[in-house]
Amino acid sequence: MSHSPSLPDRPRLELDPEMSEAERLEAIRQHYRRIVHVNDELEDRLEDAQGRRGDLKSDVDELKRENEVLKTSSLYIASVEEITDEGVVIKQHGNNQEVLTQAATRLDADLRPGDRVAINDSFAIQQTLDDETDSRAQAMEVTESPDVEYADIGGIDEQIREVREAVEDPLENPEQFEAVGVEPPSGVLLHGPPGTGKTMLAKAVANESDATFIKMAGSELVRKFIGEGSRLVRDLFELAAEREPAVIFIDEIDAVASKRTDSKTSGDAEVQRTMMQLLSEMDGFDERGEIRIIAATNRFDMLDEAILRPGRFDRLIEVPEPDVEGRERILEIHSQEMNVADDVDVSEIAADLEGYSGADIASIATEAGMFAIRDDRTEVVQEDFERAREKLQDVEGTDEQVIHYQY
Ligand SMILES: Nc1ncnc2c1ncn2[C@@H]1O[C@H](COP(=O)(O)OP(=O)(O)OP(=O)(O)O)[C@@H](O)[C@H]1O
Numbered sequence: 001m002s003h004s005p006s007l008p009d010r011p012r013l014e015l016d017p018e019m020s021e022a023e024r025l026e027a028i029r030q031h032y033r034r035i036v037h038v039n040d041e042l043e044d045r046l047e048d049a050q051g052r053r054g055d056l057k058s059d060v061d062e063l064k065r066e067n068e069v070l071k072t073s074s075l076y077i078a079s080v081e082e083i084t085d086e087g088v089v090i091k092q093h094g095n096n097q098e099v100l101t102q103a104a105t106r107l108d109a110d111l112r113p114g115d116r117v118a119i120n121d122s123f124a125i126q127q128t129l130d131d132e133t134d135s136r137a138q139a140m141e142v143t144e145s146p147d148v149e150y151a152d153i154g155g156i157d158e159q160i161r162e163v164r165e166a167v168e169d170p171l172e173n174p175e176q177f178e179a180v181g182v183e184p185p186s187g188v189l190l191h192g193p194p195g196t197g198k199t200m201l202a203k204a205v206a207n208e209s210d211a212t213f214i215k216m217a218g219s220e221l222v223r224k225f226i227g228e229g230s231r232l233v234r235d236l237f238e239l240a241a242e243r244e245p246a247v248i249f250i251d252e253i254d255a256v257a258s259k260r261t262d263s264k265t266s267g268d269a270e271v272q273r274t275m276m277q278l279l280s281e282m283d284g285f286d287e288r289g290e291i292r293i294i295a296a297t298n299r300f301d302m303l304d305e306a307i308l309r310p311g312r313f314d315r316l317i318e319v320p321e322p323d324v325e326g327r328e329r330i331l332e333i334h335s336q337e338m339n340v341a342d343d344v345d346v347s348e349i350a351a352d353l354e355g356y357s358g359a360d361i362a363s364i365a366t367e368a369g370m371f372a373i374r375d376d377r378t379e380v381v382q383e384d385f386e387r388a389r390e391k392l393q394d395v396e397g398t399d400e401q402v403i404h405y406q407y
Pocket residue numbers: 152153154155156193194195196197198199200201251296297298330333357358359360362
């Protein structure tokens with residue numbers, strides 16, 4: 001479709017005082033014809049645009065319908081074997097069943113033998129899937145050396161000490177554990193409210209023990225297609241073995257390891273399978289060498305006890321909301337690069353931030369800097385921090401809500 005974006009020029013009437021009556025009349029006539037012409041052209045374009053709008057709307061409706069279907073049914077993975085006149089031959093992963101089926105109309109032209117597709121309960125192809133590597137990339141984040149240090153984390157010194165003991169020491173001095181004859185803890189579980197530094201802590205310990213940091217988000221795992229969650233868990237441990245020394249960090253572990261629910265939907269069964277895979281990887285952990293595993297959750301109460309048994313996540317570390325000294329330290333950390341006025345009283349600000357997490361305090365520091373910039377100052381003053389706190393409070397609702405996280 002070629003639609004020129006520019007509109008036709010607006011015709012101009014140019015009358016010269018020297019012109020005779022007849023010439024003026026002719027000029028006005030010509031002008032009138034030009035206006036009519038431009039008007040016709042604009043009407044054509046309007047009609048065209050309305051037509052396109054209709055087309056786009058039906059595309060949107062179609063996509064909405066397909067989206068609804070996708071949301072309501074569970075999907076399975078299959079590969080396209082052959083495209084025939086009667087339909088598409090697919091082979092379902094897992095049971096290797098071959099089926100002749102159909103694809104949603106918009107997929108017809110694009111399907112090729114070898115493609116990975118998602119099919120529904122009645123084998124109809126719902127969508128083509130990205131490369132496997134893409135789904136891995138979405139669920140896993142690999143960093144050779146994360147740029148977080150222990151010194152960047154405020155208010156949880158005791159937790160840092162415990163994590164170092166459980167993760168860093170066994171990575172750096174495995175002989176010592178062997179000599180003494182103790183097994184280092186298998187897995188460390190960090191639990192506590194959101195934004196208290198759990199991810200930072202996992203990154204810092206990977207960095208300071210020169211280990212590759214491999215993060216997997218539990219919530220991503222459960223969004224995957226049937227069969228993919230457990231495969232991703234397997235891949236995760238394989239990748240860690242290739243990159244050792246490595247720290248595996250599973251964020252939001254509650255997404256895959258919640259207490260069993262009574263419902264027997266296929267989604268739940270899939271989550272169970274992913275968790276079983278995780279447990280079996282952890283059970284075979286002894287021979288794995290220099291790999292340590294850390295998980296984090298904001299919902300400790302929801303966890304299935306199976307993952308807390310000895311040999312699994314057997315070192316529990318609570319990461320609480322910071323106390324007043326912790327808040328002061330976090331404020332100092334996050335404002336150390338900022339040009340803060342000498343008379344700013346960090347302890348007074350920290351005292352006012354009861355119930356705020358490290359993440360809240362980090363955004364208060366940034367926001368305080370923004371207030372200074374808005375006022376065209378180069379120095380951040382006490383009042384900027386107060387305004388920043390009020391702003392964050394407005395965003396998050398009342399003070400109450402800031403204090404009572406769901407935990
Ligand atoms: N103790 C802390 N010291 C310094 N900064 C912190 C601390 N806690 C949180 N922050 C700031 O908040 C951001 C988010 O923290 P982090 O991702 O580690 O929290 P989390 O506990 O893993 O949260 P969630 O449970 O929501 O994943 C950090 O990047 C950092 O800027």
